[in-house]
Amino acid sequence: MIRGVLVDLGRCMGCRSCQVACKAWNDNTNEITVCLGCYDNPPRFSADTWSLIRFDEVAEGDQLHWVFSKLQCMHCEHPGCVAACPVGALEKTPQGPVIYHDERCIGCRYCQVACPFHVPTFQWDRPVPFIRKCTFCADRVSQGIEPACVKACPTDALAFGEREELLVEARKRVLARPEKYVDHIYGEKEAGGTSWLYISPVPFEMLGFIAHGAVKMGFPTLGPERVDKFASVAMSVVPPWILAATATLSGLYWFTKRREKGLQARREAQARKDGQAGHEEEA
Amino acid sequence: MTTAQRRQLPIGTAILGVLILIGLIVAGYRYANGIGAISNLSDGRPWGLWISFDLYCGVALAAGGFVLAATVYLFHLKKYYPIIRSAILTAFLGYLLVVFALLVDLGQPWRIWHALIYWNLHSPLFEVAWCVMLYTAVLALEFSPAVFERLNLQIPIRIIRRIQIPLVVTGVVLSTMHQSSLGSMLLMMPDKLNRLWYTPILPILFLLSAISVGLAMTIVESSLSSRSFGHHVHLDILAGLGRAIPYVLGLYLVVKLGDVLIAGEIGLIFSQGVHSVLWLVEVLGGVVAPIILFSLPRVRQSPRALFWSAVIVVLGLVLNRFNVSWLSLAGRPGIGYAPHWMEFAITVGLLSGGIMVFMLANRYLSIAHHAPAESG
Numbered sequence: 001m002i003r004g005v006l007v008d009l010g011r012c013m014g015c016r017s018c019q020v021a022c023k024a025w026n027d028n029t030n031e032i033t034v035c036l037g038c039y040d041n042p043p044r045f046s047a048d049t050w051s052l053i054r055f056d057e058v059a060e061g062d063q064l065h066w067v068f069s070k071l072q073c074m075h076c077e078h079p080g081c082v083a084a085c086p087v088g089a090l091e092k093t094p095q096g097p098v099i100y101h102d103e104r105c106i107g108c109r110y111c112q113v114a115c116p117f118h119v120p121t122f123q124w125d126r127p128v129p130f131i132r133k134c135t136f137c138a139d140r141v142s143q144g145i146e147p148a149c150v151k152a153c154p155t156d157a158l159a160f161g162e163r164e165e166l167l168v169e170a171r172k173r174v175l176a177r178p179e180k181y182v183d184h185i186y187g188e189k190e191a192g193g194t195s196w197l198y199i200s201p202v203p204f205e206m207l208g209f210i211a212h213g214a215v216k217m218g219f220p221t222l223g224p225e226r227v228d229k230f231a232s233v234a235m236s237v238v239p240p241w242i243l244a245a246t247a248t249l250s251g252l253y254w255f256t257k258r259r260e261k262g263l264q265a266r267r268e269a270q271a272r273k274d275g276q277a278g279h280e281e282e283a
Numbered sequence: 284m285t286t287a288q289r290r291q292l293p294i295g296t297a298i299l300g301v302l303i304l305i306g307l308i309v310a311g312y313r314y315a316n317g318i319g320a321i322s323n324l325s326d327g328r329p330w331g332l333w334i335s336f337d338l339y340c341g342v343a344l345a346a347g348g349f350v351l352a353a354t355v356y357l358f359h360l361k362k363y364y365p366i367i368r369s370a371i372l373t374a375f376l377g378y379l380l381v382v383f384a385l386l387v388d389l390g391q392p393w394r395i396w397h398a399l400i401y402w403n404l405h406s407p408l409f410e411v412a413w414c415v416m417l418y419t420a421v422l423a424l425e426f427s428p429a430v431f432e433r434l435n436l437q438i439p440i441r442i443i444r445r446i447q448i449p450l451v452v453t454g455v456v457l458s459t460m461h462q463s464s465l466g467s468m469l470l471m472m473p474d475k476l477n478r479l480w481y482t483p484i485l486p487i488l489f490l491l492s493a494i495s496v497g498l499a500m501t502i503v504e505s506s507l508s509s510r511s512f513g514h515h516v517h518l519d520i521l522a523g524l525g526r527a528i529p530y531v532l533g534l535y536l537v538v539k540l541g542d543v544l545i546a547g548e549i550g551l552i553f554s555q556g557v558h559s560v561l562w563l564v565e566v567l568g569g570v571v572a573p574i575i576l577f578s579l580p581r582v583r584q585s586p587r588a589l590f591w592s593a594v595i596v597v598l599g600l601v602l603n604r605f606n607v608s609w610l611s612l613a614g615r616p617g618i619g620y621a622p623h624w625m626e627f628a629i630t631v632g633l634l635s636g637g638i639m640v641f642m643l644a645n646r647y648l649s650i651a652h653h654a655p656a657e658s659g
């Protein structure tokens with residue numbers, strides 16, 4: 001069964017325990033950052049920061065929402081990165097986590113380009129670089145233990161469980177308090193669905209990548225199609241194409257060669273005939 | 284050769300040598316300090332100049348090799364025999380450029396062979412990797428007789444001649460796969476590539492545009508080498524290539540426009556701001572204009588007009604590949620990208636190396652004036 005996490009933005013108080021727990025569990029070093037005039041610190045993922053809290057003040061009518069969004073890899077049901085990686089360095093495990101195999105990666109960064117959520121990061125400053133992103137604590141999840149961030153959350157804003165059950169729970173919370181939540185479970189359908197799910201007091205469209213003049217991580221507006229839909233069609237056409245193209249080209253070769261030979265034979269015959277005619281005339 | 288040409292060459296060679304050296308130094312700096320040290324690439328914009336120019340344009344501009352190989356060996360159009368070797372050399376060098384650029388662009392280039400043992404059949408880039416490896420090998424074999432002739436090795440020449448047709452068929456099939464798979468790669472980004480360009484038939488558009496630029500690139504490269512090395516290419520040959528261009532480009536235009544029309548996206552041509560401008564310049568300037576030019580007998584009778592019209596096709600293709608892999612492919616919103624000067628240094632150094640090898644090959648090997656071999 002696919003595991004997931006339900007992130008309830010209405011319950012998050014922005015304490016960043018999850019962010020710290022992530023660093024601690026994964027042995028990720030701290031970063032030197034600069035103040036951007038907002039609380040986001042750092043505002044974007046890096047090879048050392050796989051999970052972070054984003055801070056927004058969203059005005060709706062006369063209401064002001066303080067929204068804290070925990071962001072990390074969404075762990076898609078049909079991940080673009082997994083389909084894109086030419087050497088299979090990324091893998092969607094049966095339990096849900098999308099994991100990365102250091103030993104396979106060639107550093108082409110197609111996973112980064114193919115990710116609709118702009119999640120994977122690359123070690124730009126290293127001579128031997130790898131891709132880095134949230135692992136959904138696959139080491140813990142495979143043992144049935146919740147991810148480090150979920151463990152650290154003091155307000156139950158993060159709930160770990162079976163994705164299907166979390167969807168039911170999310171719907172229940174939204175229906176129970178329609179005045180508190182917008183009617184949208186982010187991740188239920190986005191890009192074919194993700195293991196991580198969100199409910200929020202403000203529309204996700206208001207939590208885009210650029211807010212308050214800062215460039216952050218955000219919730220892109222995505223359709224329900226998996227991103228590799230057409231690419232997989234194109235790839236499935238390759239084997240028949242190889243056969244068809246080889247047959248067609250060989251056929252054309254044979255055909256034009258035959259025609260060439262035919263033309264040549266006719267030319268020679270014509271030449272002989274002309275020669276004979278010439279002789280007859282002479283005679 | 285006149286004395287003026289004699290004097291010119293070493294200066295040009297010296298400049299090329301300096302550019303290659305700068306590229307090598309920058310590459311060395313990159314291996315010691317990481318890609319971030321020499322580029323403006325970032326997590327918000329992981330691909331840049333190297334992928335757009337060296338890979339996307341490099342592969343397309345090498346298309347002359349498979350187009351001419353098919354024309355001469357598979358379709359038996361013997362008229363084009365005199366320029367086949369030059370076209371294959373250009374393609375071979377184009378592919379070597381791609382490989383060398385990847386040695387800089389890949390994070391761990393020493394693992395470039397991993398695609399041989401770790402397979403992901405769902406990845407268009409997996410297909411690309413295999414096509415690059417196999418077709419570069421095919422091109423090396425196709426070009427090898429020029430080297431064997433110089434070394435006077437008869438046995439390898441005979442072997443190559445015997446396997447020539449299967450070799451050419453393999454090369455053409457690989458090329459059609461490779462050209463189209465570069466389009467398939469972009470299919471993975473439905474939410475990032477501007478809708479004016481994103482379409483499920485991108486692989487077909489990539490193949491058609493590659494064939495047309497293969498013809499144009501052959502005209503450009505034959506004209507240049509006939510000027511530089513004093514080979515006289517018959518105008519008739521180049522005009523023949525030029526005559527084919529309106530048909531291929533015309534088909535490309537019909538498919539491209541038809542796709543936009545059927546998708547009901549014709550309105551996007553005017554509503555996408557700078558992207559609309561890019562699309563219009565690409566289609567009107569790079570496709571429609573050359574269709575008209577190459578249809579004019581006056582153009583096809585003048586070497587200069589042929590050359591410049593072919594240059595327009597090449598520039599139009601470069602703009603197309605830049606559009607789909609860079610200018611109209613969204614990165615993280617808010618993250619900008621302009622290439623670092625050292626990114627240019629790598630690309631310029633690689634190009635200089637390619638030109639240098641092309642010049643040396645034309646000087647020491649029989650590229651243009653070789654007697655037609657017995658056809659297979």
